[in-house]
Amino acid sequence: MLQTLSAWKKVWLYVALLLCCTGMGSLLAVGTVAVFLNIPPAEIPAFLSNPQGPEAVEAVKWLNTLSLVLAFLCSALLMRWLAGRAAVNGFMLNDMGWLIITVPFLLISASAPIDLSSQLNQWLIPENSVLEKWFKPMEDQAERLTHLMLMSQSGWQLVTTLVAIGVVPAVCEEFAFRGTLQPLLAKATGRIHAAVWITAAIFSAVHFQMYGFLPRLLLGALLGYLVIWTGSLWTSILAHLFNNCLAIVMYNVWNGQLETPEDSVASTIPAYIMSSITFVMLVAVLLKYSRWPHHRDAYLGVESRQE
Numbered sequence: 391m392l393q394t395l396s397a398w399k400k401v402w403l404y405v406a407l408l409l410c411c412t413g414m415g416s417l418l419a420v421g422t423v424a425v426f427l428n429i430p431p432a433e434i435p436a437f438l439s440n441p442q443g444p445e446a447v448e449a450v451k452w453l454n455t456l457s458l459v460l461a462f463l464c465s466a467l468l469m470r471w472l473a474g475r476a477a478v479n480g481f482m483l484n485d486m487g488w489l490i491i492t493v494p495f496l497l498i499s500a501s502a503p504i505d506l507s508s509q510l511n512q513w514l515i516p517e518n519s520v521l522e523k524w525f526k527p528m529e530d531q532a533e534r535l536t537h538l539m540l541m542s543q544s545g546w547q548l549v550t551t552l553v554a555i556g557v558v559p560a561v562c563e564e565f566a567f568r569g570t571l572q573p574l575l576a577k578a579t580g581r582i583h584a585a586v587w588i589t590a591a592i593f594s595a596v597h598f599q600m601y602g603f604l605p606r607l608l609l610g611a612l613l614g615y616l617v618i619w620t621g622s623l624w625t626s627i628l629a630h631l632f633n634n635c636l637a638i639v640m641y642n643v644w645n646g647q648l649e650t651p652e653d654s655v656a657s658t659i660p661a662y663i664m665s666s667i668t669f670v671m672l673v674a675v676l677l678k679y680s681r682w683p684h685h686r687d688a689y690l691g692v693e694s695r696q697e
Contacts, residue, residue: 393474397578397691400473404574407472408465408566415460419453439531440538447538448547451554458558462566469570477577479689481569482623489620489679493629496672497636500612502665507604515601525600532599540641555638560631567593567610568617568626577691582682586614609633618689621681 395403423434427449441450470478515521539551567589576585590610594603613626686692 392472393477395473397574400469400477401571401574401578403473404465404469404570407468408461411465411468412457412461415457418460419457422453422456423449440534444547448550450535451539451550455554455558458562462562466565466570469574476688477574478570479573479685481565482573482617482621482685484622484624486620486622486624486628487681489676490625490628492672492676493616493625494632496612496616496669496676497629497632499665499669499672500608502662502669504605504608506662507608508602511601511604514604521600528598529601532597540638551638552635556631556634560627560634563593564613564623564627564630568614569623572614572617573689576689580690582618582686582690586611586618589614616676618682619676619680621685 392400392403419438420431420434423429423437424431427437427446429437437446438450438453441447466478466481470481515525539555571592572585572589575588576582579585579588590607590613593610594606597606599606613629616625616629617623
């Protein structure tokens with residue numbers, strides 16, 4: 391029955407599923423903290439936003455992992471079951487082909503436009519403005535929690551960090567956004583570029599970190615186009631994973647900084663120019679050998695509309 395819904399109704403159905411699964415994940419995380427860690431309900435928000443001690447940080451990592459799986463992966467799988475394989479094009483779980491070798495270089499070379507967009511993002515939120523009063527507390531809290539998860543990594547802690555910050559978000563978020571929401575929007579709008587950028591905007595917004603909205607928007611769009619060009623969701627999962635793990639490595643290389651230091655070689659004008667040229671060349675290669683023409687009609691739902 392749900393398979394016969396219109397394209398836009400399927401979009402809203404998935405939004406409802408995503409919200410429900412997110413709510414269930416949050417409730418389960420709070421309940422787990424209250425029951426297993428013996429923390430009073432009134433103190434749970436403070437614990438989740440600012441865990442104290444290695445054991446508390448590890449607990450928050452696993453609770454965050456559980457929330458991501460329930461919110462994003464489970465909602466995507468439920469949507470595929472309710473609306474059918476064709477609605478999400480089987481998540482595009484196809485062979486990646488040789489284009490996969492471009493992914494690491496593409497992500498590294500994309501650092502130039504992403505860094506520049508980060509600077510623009512900062513400029514769009516002026517100091518002492520209303521926007522700063524709204525967004526700064528959330529940004530500080532997210533940054534503090536990220537530092538707690540990344541600092542003093544060794545042995546088992548490093549493994550859990552790679553899983554919680556690298557692997558799980560890459561898999562769960564890609565299934566939800568590029569695997570489910572993007573194809574649903576493509577069929578609803580009939581335009582692939584609209585689907586890619588709307589999905590990227592929602593992907594960036596749900597992180598609730600407005601100081602990183604533009605960089606995450608560009609990253610989300612790049613991940614969306616990777617799925618289109620290569621015809622495989624595995625490509626965007628790998629790219630997302632590479633981006634997350636690279637951030638963890640760079641955090642340690644830059645002595646605990648989350649952004650590229652201003653005195654770094656990577657922040658110089660020649661580096662930006664070389665990075666941008668490399669990025670354009672790699673995109674040109676992907677466009678030339680794009681698999682999009684082969685799955686365009688199915689992805690946009692052209693065949694189903696003609697039947």
